[in-house]
Amino acid sequence: MNSDQFDGLQNEEAKIKIAEYLEEKGLGKRTVNYRLRDWNISRQRYWGAPIPVVYCDKCGMVPVKEEDLPVVLPLDVKTRPDGRSPLPEYEEFLHTTCPRCNGPARRETDTMDTFVESSWYFARYSDARKSDAPFDPEALKYWLPVDQYIGGIEHAILHLLYSRFFVKALRDLGYVEFDEPFANLLTQGMVLKDGAKMSKSKGNVVDPDEMINRYGADTVRLFCLFAAPPEKDMEWSDSGIEGAHRFLNRLWRLVQELLPILSPVGVAIRLDSDSLSSPEKELRRKEHETIYKVSRDVKDKFQFNTAIAAIMELTNTLYSLKDELKQSGNGQKLLSSAISTALVLLSPIAPHICEELWEQIGYKTRLAESFWPEYDEKALVKDEILIVIQVNGKLRSKISVPREVEEEEIKARALADANVQRHTQGKKIVKVIVVPGKLVNIVAR
Ligand SMILES: [Zn+2]
Numbered sequence: 001m002n003s004d005q006f007d008g009l010q011n012e013e014a015k016i017k018i019a020e021y022l023e024e025k026g027l028g029k030r031t032v033n034y035r036l037r038d039w040n041i042s043r044q045r046y047w048g049a050p051i052p053v054v055y056c057d058k059c060g061m062v063p064v065k066e067e068d069l070p071v072v073l074p075l076d077v078k079t080r081p082d083g084r085s086p087l088p089e090y091e092e093f094l095h096t097t098c099p100r101c102n103g104p105a106r107r108e109t110d111t112m113d114t115f116v117e118s119s120w121y122f123a124r125y126s127d128a129r130k131s132d133a134p135f136d137p138e139a140l141k142y143w144l145p146v147d148q149y150i151g152g153i154e155h156a157i158l159h160l161l162y163s164r165f166f167v168k169a170l171r172d173l174g175y176v177e178f179d180e181p182f183a184n185l186l187t188q189g190m191v192l193k194d195g196a197k198m199s200k201s202k203g204n205v206v207d208p209d210e211m212i213n214r215y216g217a218d219t220v221r222l223f224c225l226f227a228a229p230p231e232k233d234m235e236w237s238d239s240g241i242e243g244a245h246r247f248l249n250r251l252w253r254l255v256q257e258l259l260p261i262l263s264p265v266g267v268a269i270r271l272d273s274d275s276l277s278s279p280e281k282e283l284r285r286k287e288h289e290t291i292y293k294v295s296r297d298v299k300d301k302f303q304f305n306t307a308i309a310a311i312m313e314l315t316n317t318l319y320s321l322k323d324e325l326k327q328s329g330n331g332q333k334l335l336s337s338a339i340s341t342a343l344v345l346l347s348p349i350a351p352h353i354c355e356e357l358w359e360q361i362g363y364k365t366r367l368a369e370s371f372w373p374e375y376d377e378k379a380l381v382k383d384e385i386l387i388v389i390q391v392n393g394k395l396r397s398k399i400s401v402p403r404e405v406e407e408e409e410i411k412a413r414a415l416a417d418a419n420v421q422r423h424t425q426g427k428k429i430v431k432v433i434v435v436p437g438k439l440v441n442i443v444a445r
Contacts (some may be wrong), residue, residue, distance in 0.1 A: 001363065005017075005021075006018060006021075015398075020388065034117065035205065035236065036258050040113075041112050041113050041115075041116050041213055042108075042110035042111070042112065042113070043110060043111055043112070043113050044084065044085050044108075044109075044110055045085050045111055046073070046077060046079065046085045046086055046087055047111065047114070048111030048112050048113065048114055048116075048117075049111060049112045049116065050069070050070075050071040050072070050073060050107070050108070050111055050112075051071075051108045051111065051112055051258050052064040052069055052070070052071045052108075053107075053108045054096055054098060054099065054106060054107050054108065055105055055106045055107075055108070056098035056100065056103060056104075057099060057103070057104075057105075057106040058098070058101055058103055059100045059101055059103075059105075062098055062099050062100050062105070063099070064099060065099045066069060067401070071107070073087075073093075073111075074087075074090055074092065074093050074349065077090055077234065078311060081226050085110075085111075085287070087109035087111075088109045090213055091180075093107060093109075094106055094109065095107075096275075100189055115158070115159070115162050118159060118162070118163070119159070119162040119163045119165070119166040120134075120163065120166045120167075120170070122144065122146050122163070122181060123135045123140060123144060123170075123176070125143075126139040126140050126142070126143035126144060127139035132234060132296055133139060137175075137408070140176055140177075141177070144176070144178060144181070145178045145180055145181055145182060145183050146181060146182045146183065147183055147184060148182075148183070148184045148185075148186065149182040149185045149186070150185075150186045150188060150230075151185075151186075151187065151188070151319040152187065152188060152190070153187050156187070160182070160185070163181045163182075164180065166179060166181075167179070167180065167181040180218075184232060186230060186302060187228075188230050188231060189228065189230065189231055189232045189233040189234055190233045190234070191206075191224075191233070191234050191236055192233050192234065192235050192236065193205070193206060193235070193236045195235070198236070201410075206236055208220060208436045211241065215241060215243075215245050216248075216352070216353075217352065218248060218349075218350035218351070218352050219241065219244050219248055219350075220241065220244075221349060221350065222244040222247070222248065222308065222349055222350050223240055223241045223243075223244035224380075224441075225304035225305065225308060225349055226244060226304070226305050226308045226309075227240055227305070228241070229302075229303055229304075229305055229418065230302050230303075230304065230376065231302075246437045247315070248350060248353055250315060250319075250433060251315055251342070251346075251353070251357075252353065252357065253330070254315065254318060254319060254322070254339070255339060255357045255360065255361070257322075258322060258335060258339070259360060259361070261326050261332045261335070261336075262332070262335065262336045262339060262361045262362075263332070263333075263336050263337045263361070263362060264336070264338050264340070264361055264363045264364070265333050265338065265340070266337065266361040267337060267340045267341045267344050267370075267373040268287060268288060268291060268337060268341055268373045268374060268376065269333060269334075269337040271284070271333065271334070272328060273378070273379075275330065275360050276330060276334075277328075277330075277331075278384070279321050279324050279325060279331075280325060280328075280330055280331055280334055282317070282321065282337070283317060283321050283325060283338055284334055284337075284338075284379050285379055285380060285381075285382065286313070286314055286317040286338070287314065287337060287338040287341050287379075288375040288376050288379035288380055289310075289380055290311060290313070290314040290341065290345065291345065291373045291374070291375035292309050292375045293306070293307065293310040294307040294345045294379065295372070295375070296346075297310070304349065307345070307349075308346075311342055311346050313340060313343055314338065314341075314342050317338075318335065318338060318342070321335075322335060336361065337359070339357075340358070340361065340363075341373055343357055343358050343374055344367065344370060344372070345368060345373070346368050347368070351367075351368065354367055355367045355368065381403070382403065384400045384401065384402060384403065385400070385401060385437055386398055386400055387398075387399050387401055387410060387414070387437075387438065387439060387440060388438065388439040388440070389414045389417060389419075389420055389440045389441075389442070390439060390440070390441040390442065391420060391423040391424060391441075391442045391444060392442070392443060392444060393441065394423075396417075396419050396420055397414075397417045397418075397419040397420050399413055399414065399417055403411060403437075407434050407436070410434055410440060411432050411434060411440065414432070414440040414442065415429070415442070420442065423444075424442060424444045426443055427444040428444065428445055429442060429443070429444050430443040430444060430445055431443040
């Protein structure tokens with residue numbers, strides 16, 4: 001109101017009209033104002049990177065010469081009981097010469113806030129031994145941006161924001177060629193105890209060292225990864241950790257029992273499937289199915305809990321088939337292969353026990369240096385399929401038949417089934433309907 005031609009306009013519309021008017025008259029132009037505040041990066045602390053600046057009475061504040069970088073903190077300082085930085089009292093660090101006039105000068109004794117360094121350390125890690133520059137452009141091209149960032153939600157507004165800001169500034173200055181420091185983010189959940197976040201003040205903290213002393217690091221890690229998907233909160237449970245311990249012991253006992261017939265045949269070995277018995281095929285299928293599931297769950301989804309469950313299933317299958325398979329040469333090879341596979345798949349989660357068992361089986365190279373196994377698509381196919389048999393629309397039995405079997409053969413086997421015979425006794429078979437791969441319905445009156 002009271003604004004001549006702008007009277008009666010909605011405010012957003014008015015902003016544009018006023019800006020256009022000012023630009024037309026040459027009185028002003030549109031611009032973007034960033035509401036960034038200055039960031040005081042200095043801290044009166046000993047820890048942190050020194051600020052490479054000296055003070056000279058004649059020249060004022062002078063940057064340290066490039067060839068004298070980095071300024072390194074003295075390591076033999078006495079820390080002060082009041083928590084103040086010992087650097088202002090450390091004479092050898094404090095006194096230096098002015099890079100400009102060579103006269104006496106004093107070093108800056110404040111250090112940088114740790115966020116200054118954590119905002120770009122991933123670039124430094126790409127070539128941490130480089131001594132004449134913060135990073136090597138070729139190494140950056142190979143390593144960065146970081147493929148995967150894993151952190152708690154508290155980083156979402158601090159570290160992630162600062163490092164993005166640093167990378168964008170470095171990009172604009174021409175030092176890096178990428179826009180974003182991290183390609184992928186996983187925000188992990190918290191560990192809860194008795195329904196609450198673990199904290200010292202609540203007194204519900206479980207000491208990992210104590211757990212590791214009692215059960216070993218493999219068990220503790222296995223339990224943590226098995227308890228919940230990584231992005232979910234996880235409830236600490238004493239019975240859960242004992243369950244993880246029992247599983248590792250079960251795997252250990254399995255290998256000890258079979259050790260006389262195991263040999264270092266490698267993982268996911270290929271055998272001519274025509275020469276295999278049905279339980280041999282079953283173990284081979286389970287082995288390849290486990291590789292498929294674990295690879296998918298770990299690589300694509302970070303679902304360690306379901307990956308571990310799959311390895312546990314493979315162990316169960318090994319237990320149920322071992323007595324039959326250890327009798328034959330092929331069976332022994334397949335048991336060796338499936339156990340080796342279980343160890344490779346479990347090794348990122350429980351490296352110590354897997355490496356030990358791997359060596360016991362007779363491998364000469366370390367498990368940690370072996371490749372991730374590849375599954376064989378063909379081995380995943382189930383040879384036998386389960387067919388449901390109905391009599392007059394009611395489920396009466398189930399039979400297992402070979403996948404490639406003829407329809408007439410399925411009919412004959414369905415009619416020969418003992419349960420089916422009981423329900424068709426004294427009746428006339430009117431019709432037998434086969435739904436391939438699924439069911440047989442027998443109509444009897
Ligand atoms: Zn000077």
